[in-house]
Amino acid sequence: MEGIFDKAFENIVRLRIMSILMVNEQYDFNSFKEILEVTDGNLASHLKNLESSGYISFDKTFVGRKPMTNYSATAAGKTAFQAHLDFLENLINENKT
Numbered sequence: 001m002e003g004i005f006d007k008a009f010e011n012i013v014r015l016r017i018m019s020i021l022m023v024n025e026q027y028d029f030n031s032f033k034e035i036l037e038v039t040d041g042n043l044a045s046h047l048k049n050l051e052s053s054g055y056i057s058f059d060k061t062f063v064g065r066k067p068m069t070n071y072s073a074t075a076a077g078k079t080a081f082q083a084h085l086d087f088l089e090n091l092i093n094e095n096k097t
Contacts, residue, residue, distance in 0.1 A: 003087030006080050008053045013038060013046045018081045021056060021073035029069045047071060055080055 009015045016036055020027050033043050050056045055077030059070050073081070 002090050003085070004080075004083045005087045006084040008050060008055060009081065009084045011046065013042070014050055017046060017050060017071075018055065018073065018077065021071065022078065022081060026059075026070040026072045029071070032071070050077070053077075053080075 009018060013036060017032065020032070020035070029043070029047075032038075032047075033040065036043065038046075047056065047058070051058065055074060056071050057074055059072070061068050061070070
């Protein structure tokens with residue numbers, strides 16, 4: 001079977017974060033929170049998990065006096081996520097009857 005099942009993406013929130021970052025160059029914390037409908041703490045822990053895996057990076061800036069954190073998928077993250085999607089697609093195709 002081609003592709004690799006990556007436990008980093010087995011959680012639906014992390015799967016959705018990476019899906020968003022695959023089609024957006026960057027995405028900010030508050031927008032993630034709104035679209036994913038999760039708490040600050042829950043989102044922060046999932047983002048930290050993906051960051052520690054080397055799959056996303058972040059950039060902190062200030063807009064006026066308000067901090068803004070933007071996240072981007074790394075090259076390694078994009079490759080790993082695509083391999084995970086390939087694994088899932090192959091799994092589905094192998095189990096079609």
